[in-house]
Amino acid sequence: MDNGAARTAQPVIVAIDGPSGTGKSSTSKAVAAQLGLSYLDTGAQYRAITWWMVTNGIDIDDPTAIAAVAGKPEIVSGTDPAQPTITVDGVDVSGPIRTQEVTAKVSAVSAVPEVRARITELQRSLAAAAENGIVVEGRDIGTTVLPDADLKIFLTASAEARAARRSGELKGSDLHSTREALIKRDAADSSRKTSPLAKADDAVEVDTTDLTLPQVIECVVTLVEEKRAGK
Numbered sequence: 001m002d003n004g005a006a007r008t009a010q011p012v013i014v015a016i017d018g019p020s021g022t023g024k025s026s027t028s029k030a031v032a033a034q035l036g037l038s039y040l041d042t043g044a045q046y047r048a049i050t051w052w053m054v055t056n057g058i059d060i061d062d063p064t065a066i067a068a069v070a071g072k073p074e075i076v077s078g079t080d081p082a083q084p085t086i087t088v089d090g091v092d093v094s095g096p097i098r099t100q101e102v103t104a105k106v107s108a109v110s111a112v113p114e115v116r117a118r119i120t121e122l123q124r125s126l127a128a129a130a131e132n133g134i135v136v137e138g139r140d141i142g143t144t145v146l147p148d149a150d151l152k153i154f155l156t157a158s159a160e161a162r163a164a165r166r167s168g169e170l171k172g173s174d175l176h177s178t179r180e181a182l183i184k185r186d187a188a189d190s191s192r193k194t195s196p197l198a199k200a201d202d203a204v205e206v207d208t209t210d211l212t213l214p215q216v217i218e219c220v221v222t223l224v225e226e227k228r229a230g231k
């Protein structure tokens, strides 16, 4: 029996993908917080396994060596959008995974199929455990990790806008080298064989080049609400 009063919103699964610096993390976190959903930063998971490889002296240029140890580190992600956490073997790595060294090496590690299989399994189990639903952001969420997501969004922005945003974060970095580095990482992520960075056929594309962050958040919240309302 449905008396209406006890009816609650169904859990909703939102996949947000796109190239580096398009605003995936900032947008996903804010949308999840506003709508009472969990939040998962899948890039942080690939950064965490890369940090472990570097720390343990694994040769990043040797995919066989990476594959052989891909199952070793225990990676745990906290999915509260107000305080996302990431640990490797119990160590908080939220700072160390953001170093330039990890950023430069993460695409090589994330291209290894055994790494992707391991991390994809983690992502699917976290999404399945999210009682109210979840916003999951990355590169292959709509295409591979959660192909049945209720809503898929693909964020884009010009390389110039993305470089300017990143340079604003990384004090002292110059715009040109920041732009070149993000173009290089996007090219590597888009051209790998296993689940490359790609827009799902049924994803809504949002170009954020000329939008402020609050405008992007509002746009995505509206899309989720419309989806929930069955529009």
Ligand SMILES: Nc1ncnc2c1ncn2[C@@H]1O[C@H](COP(=O)(O)OP(=O)(O)OP(=O)(O)O)[C@@H](O)[C@H]1O
Residues within 6 Å of the ligand: 018, 019, 020, 021, 022, 023, 024, 025, 026, 027, 043, 165, 166, 169, 208, 211, 212, 213, 214, 216
């Ligand atoms: N629409 C926007 N306008 C201006 N700045 C923005 C906008 N969206 C995000 N930013 C800023 O750009 C920077 C990068 O955003 P964010 O980390 O969310 O991008 P991302 O797509 O998750 O990047 P990456 O994939 O490299 O982790 C942040 O400093 C963020 O505050």
Ligand SMILES: Nc1ccn([C@@H]2O[C@H](COP(=O)(O)O)[C@@H](O)[C@H]2O)c(=O)n1
Residues within 6 Å of the ligand: 020, 042, 043, 044, 046, 047, 106, 107, 108, 110, 111, 137, 138, 139, 140, 141, 185, 189
């Ligand atoms: N679904 C994903 C998410 C990320 N990656 C790889 O991780 C790198 C870091 O991602 P950030 O979002 O933290 O910048 C990214 O460059 C990819 O190599 C991925 O493969 N799949």
